Amino acid sequence: MPWVLKGISDGILTSKYPRKSDGYGETWRGSIKISPNNLGLDLSHVAKSCPTNAINIEQTHPQVDLGLCILCGNCIDLCGDIFSFQPDFESAKLDRDLLVVPETVEDRERLRAVRAALYLRVRTLRRSIAIRHVDCGSDGSEEWEISALTNPIYDVQRLGITFTASPRHADILLVTGSGSTGMIDSLKETYLQMPHPKAVIAVGTDAISGGMHRNSASTAKNGVDGLIPVDVYVPGSPPSPFGILYAILLAVGTISNRGKPC
Ligand code: SF4
Numbered sequence: 001m002p003w004v005l006k007g008i009s010d011g012i013l014t015s016k017y018p019r020k021s022d023g024y025g026e027t028w029r030g031s032i033k034i035s036p037n038n039l040g041l042d043l044s045h046v047a048k049s050c051p052t053n054a055i056n057i058e059q060t061h062p063q064v065d066l067g068l069c070i071l072c073g074n075c076i077d078l079c080g081d082i083f084s085f086q087p088d089f090e091s092a093k094l095d096r097d098l099l100v101v102p103e104t105v106e107d108r109e110r111l112r113a114v115r116a117a118l119y120l121r122v123r124t125l126r127r128s129i130a131i132r133h134v135d136c137g138s139d140g141s142e143e144w145e146i147s148a149l150t151n152p153i154y155d156v157q158r159l160g161i162t163f164t165a166s167p168r169h170a171d172i173l174l175v176t177g178s179g180s181t182g183m184i185d186s187l188k189e190t191y192l193q194m195p196h197p198k199a200v201i202a203v204g205t206d207a208i209s210g211g212m213h214r215n216s217a218s219t220a221k222n223g224v225d226g227l228i229p230v231d232v233y234v235p236g237s238p239p240s241p242f243g244i245l246y247a248i249l250l251a252v253g254t255i256s257n258r259g260k261p262c
Contacts, residue, residue, distance in 0.1 A: 013152060014158065017242060022242065029087070029236075030089045030243065031088060032066065033086040034083060046078050052211060054068035054069040055075060056100075064083075066235035071236060092246055094114045095110060119253040125197060126253060129171050130163070131163050131164065131171070131174055132164055132167050132194070137180030146203065154241050167190045170194050171198055171252075175202050175203065176203045178216075178224075179219050179223055179224045180219050181219065188228060201231065202232070202234065203247070204236060232251045234247040
């Protein structure tokens, strides 16, 4: 009986995202931001401290590859004036190169073209989306966030999104993990068994680039991108449930790159 009263007094806790922004999403470490006031600074010690070599100081201005970044915070501890966490969970991109920040004007133009091509391909999926998830050697953290999508807070069923055990019923393939060799054939077969149109989302740094394991003999080089064609890249280690939800909606063209429903 007490839980009934608690449920009534708590009211509806389900998020209204993407119709309305949700303050909780902004509390996550979404990505790394670099201050533009970095010209002429020696950041080699910061680059060396990065466990995945995500910081490139060869350019005039340093860049961070969010596809490699595991959000450990070393760069911020060493140089908090230049590097900071960006509390933005809408960090998924439709192109691997766009994960390198700060982005350029050319990046934005290329994004428009990629987005239009993907929209044409998957526009029939907008109302009801079945998802198949394949774990390709994940550490389990992404799985926690994916499973949270079906709880009462995120409740993705309200958006017509369901999970399926069969690739033949799936429209979207969520891939986690760095592509361990024992899973490569299963991943390719799952992709082949899915009907058209379909989209693939690489969830987390490991799936995008291999992360900490990308030089390991037992995983694919550079994540799962070389194994099957990836349409959306969700950085983070792990990304938040809102970040994954944003990527799903981005893949099927129901949300703009600014997180607004289209
Ligand atoms: S937060 Fe990202 S960019 Fe910074 S040191 Fe860690 S992995 Fe490298």
